[in-house]
Amino acid sequence: MSAIENVRVRFAPSPTGYLHIGGVRTAIFNCLFARRHGGEFLLRIEDTDVERSTQEAVDQIIDSLRWIGLDWDREPVFQSKRLEIYQEHLERLLKEGQAYRCYCPAEELEAKRQKAIAAKVTYKYDRTCRKRDPDEDPAGRPFVVRFKTPEIYPDHYNDLIMGSIPIDEEKLDDWILARTDKTPTYNFSVVVDDATMEISHVIRGNDHKDNTPKQILLYQALEYPVPSFAHMPLTHGPDGSKLSKRREQEYRKLGISVSVQEYRKMGYLPHALLNYLARLGWSHGDQEIFTRSELEQKFDLDAVGKSAGILDPSKLKWVNAHYIKETGDSEIAELLVPYLAELGIEAAADPPGHLQNIVSTLKPRAETLVEMAEKAVFYFKAPDSYDPKSRKKWWKPGAEVVLEKIRGMAESLDFNDESTVETAFRKLADEAAGGKLGKVAQPIRLALTGTTVSPSLFEVISILGSEEVIRRLDRALAELSGNPA
RNA sequence: GUCCCCAUCGUCUAGCCUGGUCCAGGACACAGGCCUUUCACGCCUGCGACAGGGGUUCAAAUCCCCUUGGGGACGCCA
Numbered sequence: 303m304s305a306i307e308n309v310r311v312r313f314a315p316s317p318t319g320y321l322h323i324g325g326v327r328t329a330i331f332n333c334l335f336a337r338r339h340g341g342e343f344l345l346r347i348e349d350t351d352v353e354r355s356t357q358e359a360v361d362q363i364i365d366s367l368r369w370i371g372l373d374w375d376r377e378p379v380f381q382s383k384r385l386e387i388y389q390e391h392l393e394r395l396l397k398e399g400q401a402y403r404c405y406c407p408a409e410e411l412e413a414k415r416q417k418a419i420a421a422k423v424t425y426k427y428d429r430t431c432r433k434r435d436p437d438e439d440p441a442g443r444p445f446v447v448r449f450k451t452p453e454i455y456p457d458h459y460n461d462l463i464m465g466s467i468p469i470d471e472e473k474l475d476d477w478i479l480a481r482t483d484k485t486p487t488y489n490f491s492v493v494v495d496d497a498t499m500e501i502s503h504v505i506r507g508n509d510h511k512d513n514t515p516k517q518i519l520l521y522q523a524l525e526y527p528v529p530s531f532a533h534m535p536l537t538h539g540p541d542g543s544k545l546s547k548r549r550e551q552e553y554r555k556l557g558i559s560v561s562v563q564e565y566r567k568m569g570y571l572p573h574a575l576l577n578y579l580a581r582l583g584w585s586h587g588d589q590e591i592f593t594r595s596e597l598e599q600k601f602d603l604d605a606v607g608k609s610a611g612i613l614d615p616s617k618l619k620w621v622n623a624h625y626i627k628e629t630g631d632s633e634i635a636e637l638l639v640p641y642l643a644e645l646g647i648e649a650a651a652d653p654p655g656h657l658q659n660i661v662s663t664l665k666p667r668a669e670t671l672v673e674m675a676e677k678a679v680f681y682f683k684a685p686d687s688y689d690p691k692s693r694k695k696w697w698k699p700g701a702e703v704v705l706e707k708i709r710g711m712a713e714s715l716d717f718n719d720e721s722t723v724e725t726a727f728r729k730l731a732d733e734a735a736g737g738k739l740g741k742v743a744q745p746i747r748l749a750l751t752g753t754t755v756s757p758s759l760f761e762v763i764s765i766l767g768s769e770e771v772i773r774r775l776d777r778a779l780a781e782l783s784g785n786p787a
Numbered sequence: 788g789u790c791c792c793c794a795u796c797g798u799c800u801a802g803c804c805u806g807g808u809c810c811a812g813g814a815c816a817c818a819g820g821c822c823u824u825u826c827a828c829g830c831c832u833g834c835g836a837c838a839g840g841g842g843u844u845c846a847a848a849u850c851c852c853c854u855u856g857g858g859g860a861c862g863c864c865a
Binding site for chain 1: 788824
């Protein structure tokens with residue numbers, strides 16, 4: 303697809319809670335689409351539901367969007383500050399006879415709806431008030447304003463992702479534009495906002511697909527140009543159904559979450575999540591890894607699929623692991639600090655380069671920053687116990703000889719230098735273990751880390767430094783001789 | 788219930804529009820191997836799908852129809 307002129311898109315969350323993972327994906331698609339075509343990406347906060355909207359949620363959403371690296375082009379628009387605009391449009395429709403006041407009591411309509419549901423038929427407003435002459439409207443009674451659905455309308459609309467979608471009479475209710483308290487309903491405010499903000503492409507979740515016919519008719523009634531629509535497939539949970547905030551506990555066990563913030567807590571890099579989410583439902587040949595600018599160059603709606611995507615934590619982890627390896631040691635070190643703090647380790651005051659060195663040994667071994675922090679603990683805290691199984695296997699009688707020899711080397715050689723350590727070990731392995739490095743390394747690894755799994759021992763030793771190595775060896779030696787220190 | 792949408796390996800997908808190059812390609816996961824001081828990383832190999840049935844055609848994953856399965860929407864929520 304070649305570049306489209308005058309693109310302006312928007313992301314329009316309602317601030318009733320944290321940012322939904324499906325929400326960011328919508329935001330990502332919008333933003334990338336705008337960048338791809340040199341257009342604008344705007345943010346609109348849909349806070350007309352005063353009861354449920356909070357400032358805290360607004361802050362959280364903005365924070366999450368920034369974290370993942372999304373940038374919008376103008377000040378965010380708040381619907382709550384645009385009430386007069388909706389009112390103007392409403393009056394215009396009323397005056398032109400394209401909308402009418404409905405005095406039917408809410409309870410009465412609700413009862414009819416329940417009845418329809420019980421009878422298993424589609425509920426539609428019976429248009430009682432449409433039939434009345436507006437001049438005969440009862441004065442002083444509460445009313446809502448309904449859209450007077452025109453008799454003639456297009457039989458379909460063209461969706462940029464889903465293709466041709468029929469407009470079905472069944473769905474064209476005389477829906478409510480404004481509530482009794484005069485506030486606009488969603489379908490009314492979006493249209494007024496998108497039209498007045500001159501949005502060119504409405505890219506949103508597939509769950510809004512059935513609202514589109516209503517909205518198109520409103521654009522036409524208001525004589526605004528109808529934007530292009532693109533309904534993206536939804537993001538589903540592992541069971542294949544729509545993600546539900548209520549099932550968060552269940553998701554947690556599987557390593558996914560509905561909340562964007564949680565992914566930060568789980569130790570994902572923002573660009574990794576962005577990359578993963580962009581690739582969920584969109585593709586560019588066989589490419590999996592995209593830089594930000596590649597995404598901005600290559601993303602387009604014509605390569606977006608039609609079917610819903612299931613969040614796959616293992617693929618996400620793989621993408622994350624990839625970026626952990628790709629990113630520089632110092633950057634990762636900086637990002638790691640808060641995760642270490644969670645474990646009670648204050649690494650910020652360490653000598654410069656210390657944490658970077660640690661990070662460089664852990665990068666190929668961690669899929670998330672949480673995992674990396676956990677694996678870094680032994681560098682900061684000497685083992686307080688030794689894995690019993692490994693003890694049995696590697697600390698057989700005579701093992702103390704090896705520990706003592708290494709201890710001696712640590713005293714006489716420069717163990718802050720990795721290659722010196724390696725040379726010493728190889729020499730010892732030749733002399734004492736028939737060249738089997740493992741026989742020397744494992745007992746030492748156990749002494750130094752408490753387990754038999756760690757980064758390269760040579761790296762570990764050079765990072766720990768001679769002093770600390772001696773301390774840990776002494777402690778292990780004491781343990782071996784039956785006199786734990 | 789009504790309406791709408793979707794349908795390629797377990798998952799994300801390429802291919803479908805413009806039928807043949809596809810006994811269907813890549814990635815994640817999984818299994819095995821190599822490398823190796825352990826664990827990883829990396830590399831190699833393997834496993835694994837056109838939902839089913841009818842058409843159309845010399846030829847269908849690709850076009851048409853039906854069935855089945857899945858999802859979404861039916862508010863004075865957004």
